[in-house]
Amino acid sequence: MNRLLFLALLLPACGSGPKFEQLDYSRVSTAPNVVDLEPTQIRLAHGVAVAADIDALRPNGKKLESVAFQSSDESVVGVARGPDSRWVFFGAGLGRTQIQIFSKGKRKGQIEALVVRQSELSSD
Amino acid sequence: MGATWRAVGPGLLLALFGLHCGPLDDDEVSGDLGQGAFAYGCVDSSDPACRDGFDADEFPNGVSTGSRFEVSFTEFDRVFDDPDAARVFPAAPAFIAEEGTTFRARSAGLAALLAQQLNGGRVIDFVHVRIADIVELRVVESDGDPVSLTLTEGELLELRVFGVDDVGTMLSGSRSYDWSTSDSLVVALDTLSPTALMTVRAEAAGPATVTVETEGATASVDFSVVAP
Structure with a gap:
């Protein structure tokens, strides 16, 4: 009985694999004052696009492998693969949504994505 | 013959196939990611960017709200210079609307146009167009x-x-x-x-x-x- 309980507790941890903690951005394209890329949230001005190399990090700082991103609502934030292993985000419409993070085809987490009016970011 | 071909052959092939690797034309700008050139085109003679027909004198610094225009994309270092190899689409319909093969500027601001592989694949490059009201x-x-x-x-x-x-x-x-x-x-x-x-x-x-x-x-x- 105790052995079964131990296995039952262990199974969810095995299934979920490594956890996602935050994103790390590099080679961010030029988009002055209209894009704010943070580890667990992005803010984009409505209408603009940005490209970046993005690593998804585990709590221990190691990178998740074969990472992919998907918008929960393409009418708010568009997400597409870009050139040279970069990813492209663009503010399709005002509002809030999430960007889902996958590793090797499995969902590992999400970050908040906010699209705001251009005047809100450009005045920062 | 062999020496002559070695001397002019590669250039001839590039000319035939339109490899886009030289300087940008006047009506072009490099995309923000440096992967290709975006070219501006006029819909008709009412566009002040094209004083001599439909070829723009340069890629404009801004387009007016409510106006129509064309933008095409050519990927750098692409051997077959096929303008249909990528589609150009606006990031946000609130700023730029697609009207057939042309675009209409809908509201003032900075608006991205993205070039994407036709099969819905990766985004190759993008450019930002400034839209402003006529005062x-x-x-x-x-x-x-x-x-x-x-x-x-x-x-x-x-x-x-x-x-x-x-x-x-x-x-x-x-x-x-x-x-x-x-x-x-x-x-x-x-x-x-x-x-x-x-x-x-x-x-x-x-x-x-x-x-x-x-x-x-x-x-x-x-x-x-x-x-x-």
């Missing part, structure tokens, strides 16, 4: 000179109108204009076509004002026609 219309002669305000009876004069933004930058894009004259017996409009070009004809001595309008902006030219 002032300017009328010049068709060659760009200031308008001659005194005309002689029988004289024809071709006028060109364009819009500028709040800092005086010329805004591109095709749009409709409404021309009118205060006295068609003095200065007549040669055509009623709603374009940026208008030929006026001095009919008889006297004063007359020619007015041009487009979506909220107006400009007037006060003519004085004299006898020959």
